[in-house]
Amino acid sequence: MNFxxxxxxxxxxxxxxxxPEKTKIYLKAIFQQMDFIGVxxxxxxxxxxxxxxxxxxxxxxxxxxxxxxxxxxxGSVNRDxxxxxxSPTISAIVLAGKIGSAISSEIGTMRVTEQIDxxxxxxxxxxxxxxxxxxxxxxxxxxxxxxxSMVLSIGGGYLGGTLSGAVSAAEYIQGIxxxxxPYTITVALTKAFVFGFIITSVPAYEGFYVKGGALEVAQxxxxxxxxxxxxILACDYLVTQLLL
Amino acid sequence: MIEIKDxxxxxxxNEVLKGISGTFKEGVTNLIIGGSGSGKTTLLKCMIGLHQxxxxxxxxxxxxxxxxxxxERIEIRKEIGMLFQGSALFDSMTVEENIMxxxxxxxxxxxxxxxxxxxxCLQRVNLEGKNKLFPAELSGGMKKRVxxxxxxxxxxxxxxxxxxxxxxxxxxxxxIDELIKELTEEYNTTTxxxxxxxxxxxxxxxxxxxxxxxxxxWEGSNKEIAKTDIxxxxxxxxxxxxxxxxxxxx
Numbered sequence: 001m002n003f004x005x006x007x008x009x010x011x012x013x014x015x016x017x018x019x020p021e022k023t024k025i026y027l028k029a030i031f032q033q034m035d036f037i038g039v040x041x042x043x044x045x046x047x048x049x050x051x052x053x054x055x056x057x058x059x060x061x062x063x064x065x066x067x068x069x070x071x072x073x074x075g076s077v078n079r080d081x082x083x084x085x086x087s088p089t090i091s092a093i094v095l096a097g098k099i100g101s102a103i104s105s106e107i108g109t110m111r112v113t114e115q116i117d118x119x120x121x122x123x124x125x126x127x128x129x130x131x132x133x134x135x136x137x138x139x140x141x142x143x144x145x146x147x148x149s150m151v152l153s154i155g156g157g158y159l160g161g162t163l164s165g166a167v168s169a170a171e172y173i174q175g176i177x178x179x180x181x182p183y184t185i186t187v188a189l190t191k192a193f194v195f196g197f198i199i200t201s202v203p204a205y206e207g208f209y210v211k212g213g214a215l216e217v218a219q220x221x222x223x224x225x226x227x228x229x230x231x232i233l234a235c236d237y238l239v240t241q242l243l244l
Numbered sequence: 245m246i247e248i249k250d251x252x253x254x255x256x257x258n259e260v261l262k263g264i265s266g267t268f269k270e271g272v273t274n275l276i277i278g279g280s281g282s283g284k285t286t287l288l289k290c291m292i293g294l295h296q297x298x299x300x301x302x303x304x305x306x307x308x309x310x311x312x313x314x315x316e317r318i319e320i321r322k323e324i325g326m327l328f329q330g331s332a333l334f335d336s337m338t339v340e341e342n343i344m345x346x347x348x349x350x351x352x353x354x355x356x357x358x359x360x361x362x363x364x365c366l367q368r369v370n371l372e373g374k375n376k377l378f379p380a381e382l383s384g385g386m387k388k389r390v391x392x393x394x395x396x397x398x399x400x401x402x403x404x405x406x407x408x409x410x411x412x413x414x415x416x417x418x419x420i421d422e423l424i425k426e427l428t429e430e431y432n433t434t435t436x437x438x439x440x441x442x443x444x445x446x447x448x449x450x451x452x453x454x455x456x457x458x459x460x461x462w463e464g465s466n467k468e469i470a471k472t473d474i475x476x477x478x479x480x481x482x483x484x485x486x487x488x489x490x491x492x493x494x
Contacts, residue, residue, distance in 0.1 A: 025349065120294065125314075
């Protein structure tokens, strides 16, 4: 995203946060988007998180082969990795692919078929009507999905560890309950909030300014996912540096 | 009444509109005609605020539109109905929801009142009972008629139609043209139709302006258009074999 695009993105956000024409209609749209982003992504996030947790446990167990290191460390490393990095970031990148491309192509198609022009002619603030519900749903549902992802990732670690025999159930549970710092949850949810904003606003921007036809909508969709992923990783670094 | 004064619009180095002026009266069907690339859709978009002209003004009953703020423009836009070239119906909504959409956004009517208005609009465009269909289930002509029904839902003072006949068979085109003319006379709207369809020009063109290479070359009625000696206009009007054969009979 170069400076011109960044400027246009900021101006679009300014238009997005104008006062809604009718709160009731916006509320309905927000709940629809929460269903799409939250409930619609639950299955995917659950599967990915469980497997990542299981694989993480096996890899930590493989790397920490020493009599000097207690096996309980496997649980605590898996817990902190899941909470601080894997659940927020991997979930966000997966959601950028799933939700970001859907948002970009939906809004892009509306642009090329003049549906956005139709909204504007009616006197409706098109950025607000189309994008605000998505952003609000994103910043509320992505943190919820990240919390679910944390639980399932740690649970997946338990399953992977005990089923493979890499760590006993007692050692794993002792590991995940020892020296837990609740602040890591704050860091993770801050990341989730920021990522939720990126996942919805960047693809919406890419879709909103599409010019052309089906090919350009597809290109905007690809660009939306790429820019979202890069923005997520950059913001991941920034938030981590600021909060830890 | 809508007045445009000395409208200029460029895209990069390409000057598309080179000082267009005109007055579009209420209760008559005003046509903007011209060949592809002549600037007629750009002019329409400048008039409704989708493009910002570099120079010139657009007055809606003496209210200067181009200088208004976003909030002030909304008040005028609530008085505008527009039929888009591709109908621009909202794909995710049924016919009923499409027509009810502006009513939901800008009125405090009860659901039964809104439904009554929707059914009236659908009846007006001869689509009774099609409430629950989605745009994907409609033919091109039906989509246009739903587009018109949505455009008139809020009782607009100004009705804009961008290429209302594109992609339609001649018979359906005439139905759409007649519907636009009837609605214009019935509600005394200021109607502006952008078209290059000569059937529309001869059928409903009460007042016509002809654009060529971004300039207004001619203005008049459909009774006068076939009798001019302007070469560019005659090239446009009598481009088809049918019109050439009919030349002299108008």
